[in-house]
Amino acid sequence: MSADGRIYLSPPWTDAAERRAVEAAFESKYIAPCGPMVDEFERRLGKLSGLSAAAVSSGTAALDLLMDEFNVGPGTFVFAPSLTFIATVGPAVRRGATPVFIDADPATGTISIPLLEEALARRREASPSAPLVVVAADLYGQCSDYDALEDVCSRHIATLVVDAAEAVGATYKGRPAGAAGVASVYSFNGNKIITTSGGGAVLSRDPEIAARARWRAQQSRENVVWYEHREVGHNYRMSNLLAALGIAQLEKLPEIIRRKRATFERWKQFLDGCATPFPCSQDVESTRWLSVFLFESETARDAMSARLAAVNAESRPAWKPLHLQPVFAGAEMHGGEVCEDFFRRGLCLPCGAGLGESDWSRLSLL
Ligand SMILES: *Cc1c(COP(=O)(O)O)cnc(C)c1O
Numbered sequence: 001m002s003a004d005g006r007i008y009l010s011p012p013w014t015d016a017a018e019r020r021a022v023e024a025a026f027e028s029k030y031i032a033p034c035g036p037m038v039d040e041f042e043r044r045l046g047k048l049s050g051l052s053a054a055a056v057s058s059g060t061a062a063l064d065l066l067m068d069e070f071n072v073g074p075g076t077f078v079f080a081p082s083l084t085f086i087a088t089v090g091p092a093v094r095r096g097a098t099p100v101f102i103d104a105d106p107a108t109g110t111i112s113i114p115l116l117e118e119a120l121a122r123r124r125e126a127s128p129s130a131p132l133v134v135v136a137a138d139l140y141g142q143c144s145d146y147d148a149l150e151d152v153c154s155r156h157i158a159t160l161v162v163d164a165a166e167a168v169g170a171t172y173k174g175r176p177a178g179a180a181g182v183a184s185v186y187s188f189n190g191n192k193i194i195t196t197s198g199g200g201a202v203l204s205r206d207p208e209i210a211a212r213a214r215w216r217a218q219q220s221r222e223n224v225v226w227y228e229h230r231e232v233g234h235n236y237r238m239s240n241l242l243a244a245l246g247i248a249q250l251e252k253l254p255e256i257i258r259r260k261r262a263t264f265e266r267w268k269q270f271l272d273g274c275a276t277p278f279p280c281s282q283d284v285e286s287t288r289w290l291s292v293f294l295f296e297s298e299t300a301r302d303a304m305s306a307r308l309a310a311v312n313a314e315s316r317p318a319w320k321p322l323h324l325q326p327v328f329a330g331a332e333m334h335g336g337e338v339c340e341d342f343f344r345r346g347l348c349l350p351c352g353a354g355l356g357e358s359d360w361s362r363l364s365l366l
Contacts, residue, residue, distance in 0.1 A: 033235075042201075049186075051205055057200065078097045081137050101322055111144055116152060132157065135162075143284045159181075162181050178203045179205070183203065188246055196249070219234070252353075264288035270364075276294050292318060312362075
């Protein structure tokens, strides 16, 4: 429960450790978007993911930096699941790329591989030399089917980027979230599994990609004493204060995941017979960042949401598919029934890592 008595969907879980970490960084006088905490946070992200990491100001900024890396612009086709947050495709679309949306797989909830394959093949045939980029989104704490994505992208000569913003701490066949394709991103926004208030990271097996993202995040400044530029960059670097917060949160990640999974199991029991969990592949160990369930009908879903509202608890429908968003009216879409159904029947339930017994006693009144 928060100070105002409301049970929020997934609020940050912090204590004195985070406060001390930020205070120590403050005392150190590295109050800037660089410093020892940023370097240390990147090292720890590297350990978690097995990849090279560049810490930046948001997950969206991380995706924007990767769109620079892969020269995304007019003439580029960007393939993405329709069932995701707008930031998965936002940076590409703002550069003039053409989005191509793909339905969800009914068994895994993530991008449908057969439909992606069909869309890539059709585009390759129509535009043999067009650059194709796939941005796969890892939803609600689970990973996409990395093996299948890497296979289909290599056969159709498409660049694979993984938007693992929601999957920090998850694994796919033992591989850490984001450890697929050419590069990936994490988000540490306030509502994500760990937070730096706002923040993100670019990750890649290729240390050069992470290094270039770091460089572009600092105005693409050349390494000389005066300000020298061969390219126009961004101001996207993470603050040293926020990196300190991120380090403290990373220490808690295993405990947060344990709690998230326990909350998911509790909802599963509670909803037995009236809702089923949002699908998840057997190859994936989900963090259960969000507890998402599919109700029998839209009416049943809305009734549950109203009951939660009546006890002052927040809930939210599953992602509204991007192909249904007014801004993407007329965009190319492959399939659509599956993600539309998830949107109609899906509900994200309160699942903050700090959810306590007093909250549960209120939720049990439902
Ligand atoms: C949160 C999120 C992002 C964006 O991250 P920010 O840090 O909020 O910019 C991108 N993609 C997905 C799927 C997300 O859930």
